[in-house]
Amino acid sequence: MKAQSGYFRRQQFSRMMLVLCGVATAMVILVLILILGYTLVNGISYLSLDFITQQSKPVGEAGGGMRDDIYGTFILVGLASLIALPVGLMAGIFLAEFAGPKMASAIRFAADILAGVPSIIVGVFAYAILVRPMHTYSALSAGVALAIIMIPVVARTAEESLRLVPNSQREAALALGISRWRITLGVIVPGAVTGIVTGIMLAVARIAGETAPLIFTALGSAFGVQGLTQPIGALPLQIYRYALSPYSDWQQQAWAAAFLLVILVLGINIVVRLVSRRKKK
């Protein structure tokens, strides 16, 4: 009888703790809803066509938009991809197809460590190797900083997708007498293309929202986009500046810019996941 009531109490305790686990999950989801909700509601109230098509205006003048910063973000992401994709993809191919086990694990380790370096440190690095010698903040230095963040992500996801291509395909192609590099580029990479593109898009979504490495590389620009060796604006950078400014007009613009950035970043994430899930089925 006593043992039975002990068991009952243990069951009660178990049930309570399991409910708490559910509550923890609900809390996390609630936080996401709060962040997205405030961003969407605050952002949409300022958003207009002008905000996307107009240049920013100096303090005191109402209105103005973030056309140049939106443009700048696309340029920086494009530039970073241009640098990071060849490096990341080739490194991924090496890891999956050519490296011996010891070599592969050493390089994989380095890639994981590089991916874990705080982005602000990458910004300091880009400042030291490009901004300082060239005596100017530039789109180029910001692109390099973003590329360094992107490379290990692309390399690791490319490697993982390439490994999923069945060995029988490699063997079949080899049996036809085709050389390995043509097999890799003509058979294996196309076979893994969904996974590789997924990885690239997720990396793009990540660097599109990066701010820390841009503060002392891109700097921001009041004169629009003027070429790769000049300072350039970016959406996340402008959110940071405007959010910390004392002007309520600018703060509202920060929310509107955050709205655009959230749509961009989460949009890429959601589309990519839906597409890759359908492929798996």
Added chain:
Amino acid sequence: MPARVGDKIFSRLTLFFSVLMVAILIALLVVLGIDAWPAIQKFGLSFITSIEWDPVNEVFGALPAIYGTLLTSLIGLLIAVPISLGSAVFLSELAPDWMRRPCSFVIEMLAAIPSVIIGLWGLYVMVPFIRSPIETWLGSNLGFLPLFQGPPFGVGFLSAGIILAIMVIPIITAVSREVIAAVPLTQREAMLALGATRWEMITRSVLPYCRSGLVGGVILGLGRALGETMAVTMVIGNSYALSPSLFSPGATIASKVASEFNEASGDLYIGSLIELALVLFAITLLVNIIARLLVWRTVSVRGTGE
């Protein structure tokens, strides 16, 4: 044979880019070391132990920033670990099948939100709420503790810690969920057959089995928290204080670098900021290496165990 030549060129090319990736990592360390050298030479070890930061007289010390980095990360983990473990247990052991995917998806989305947007939300939505009621309540009820003394600013260590918790929860949850899923079913069945309740099964059989993977996930989260910049810079208040009170505004290494680098002038000032970055680099490097080794070990245990 020409085919062989093509193969050789191609594999060398892929090797070259892999080595380039490793070279970037090494270059990061070397370049930061060189640029920090004026500060390293001038201050030596006292850089780590000094609390002064005086650009006018060119005296720089890192202690308050290191303290702020460790304190905010600690607060972040204290909040994030129980919530993350709870969610991971819920998602892998309890949730009905139809709930698992959407819930995991939503938590992954939280990880994807740019840090600057979490900072914006933190500054305008969360900080006022922290100031009152949270800090005023803590101050009047637990004010006898040095932790909760001083005026409630809202911005400060506490807010930064909570923001960090929000940012590392998705990471810790994802890793924990994965290592919990790797625990063999037989472990659970054996425990249930002995008459354990589900909670006892989880705490005495499942979690101990994947302990090192869980620790790895937590340390991975720590690595992220230590280097997190934008959101923290926006809510920590940017004062260079070594205060025991969680209400006090402060700075972390990352926030100090982010907020001062552009205004810094002179080799010594810039060198000191770069040395700060180097200290952060060293800490995160160590933490990430430990985390990787731990997570890898569990994964390889799983590989041989089945």
